[in-house]
Amino acid sequence: MTVRELRRMWKPHKERLAALHPEHPTNVRFHRACSWLQRSEETPIGSDLDITLMSQWIAMNALYGQWDSLRQEPVGDLKSWKDFLDRMLKLDQQEIIINTLNEQKSLVMSILEDPFLSRYFWKEPCPQQANRSRKTLHEARTWYLMGNWALILDRVVERIYFLRCQIVHGAATYDSQLNRSAIQLCTELFDPLIRSFLLIWAQRGVEEDWGGMCYPPQSLEETRSNSTA
Template identity: 50%
Template sequence: MATITTSTTLTVPELRERWLPHKERLNATGSGHPTAVRFHRACSWLEEAERFHTEDQTDHALIFRWTAFNALYGQWDLDRHEPLADRQSWQVFLSRMLELDTTGHTVSLLNEHRGLVLAILGNPYLNDYFWQDPCREKAGKTRQGGRHKAEAWYAQKDWPLILDRVVDRVYLLRCQLVHGAATLRSGLNREAVRHCATMAGLLVPTFLLVWIDHGAGEDWGIMCYPPVNRGAGDIRRRRPQ
């Protein structure tokens, strides 16, 4: 059972400093260790996201923060020679995060930002069910039902379900943006964009903190598109050791 602490959102420089001993240990086994590369990639995108502060940059912040998250959870399918499906990969990742997070960083975040989580889960435009047949009546029912379910999950302390659902809502909006199903800086649904960008900005540094404190020695699977040096001969996909 995790010990509940106060959630801590560290900056990228702070995360890198905390990660340094693990980085040095991993790189001592050879350059390009997958666990170190994943962390480096995630921080590169998260650091860039910290540059986006204004309202008209919220779309960019969300995309960059999700990309940082993707660097951590992405998995390579050896049979199909392509990345595994996003949802399948991040659901496994979230489960492992909660399992490893004995310090309780993730649960603390969900508790401290309960209002934000409820707002996201109660937003009909972030719910797949609404988009099956979008209409005003369904929006009202989806909003009420989503918030009611979320409050019940909090009462039950069902952290795996809460985390999965809130990330799923953020993912829906991320897909709208990167697949051209939304207009950049659109005036529609800006609250959802702000909420999701904020949530991603809280979750990803927290996942990196758990990664540092409890996951540096874990096998995070085969990462996608490993760094390849020019003139390299046999390129083999490498698992953490």
């Protein structure tokens, strides 16, 4: 499903929520996510994979990001996206995520098998730690047989997140040949996953309270008005 189709599906909800509040956070989250997913769509397939992965992650971040009103800062990434994935699975009555994980099983397995996407490998890079990824691969086959979708989704997104962190924190060279295989796998899987999340959001998320939104839209006029109130 394209971003255009997702937006078309969301439009009736958008109009209803906008009548309640012109910058309704559920609308803003969806709009922000679609804008970044569209950016990844516009990148030619197979080119600029670093930017594609960043755009994909930002799209999901727009949906899961939470604001800590006491500390006045975003809630930590790890807890936020893990909670979000659990919530997506609970809302997914049509098993969209499950179908995606089944359709993309070979990609899931390849990502779980790659030792360079494992945080355990980088604690002490060695053949023994590389074998740990192969153990995870064997475990994943059991997870599929048992239908443990929450664990499969968590583990594979955890590895995509690990690669995202490497890039964001300057621990990888732009367009490096060393991580081309890993980033190719991650972008190919992440794309249908994010579209699944947005589809579930459009189908089941409109009545949900998605929590405090990070950095809601503000105009200079609103800022001045609030400061003088």
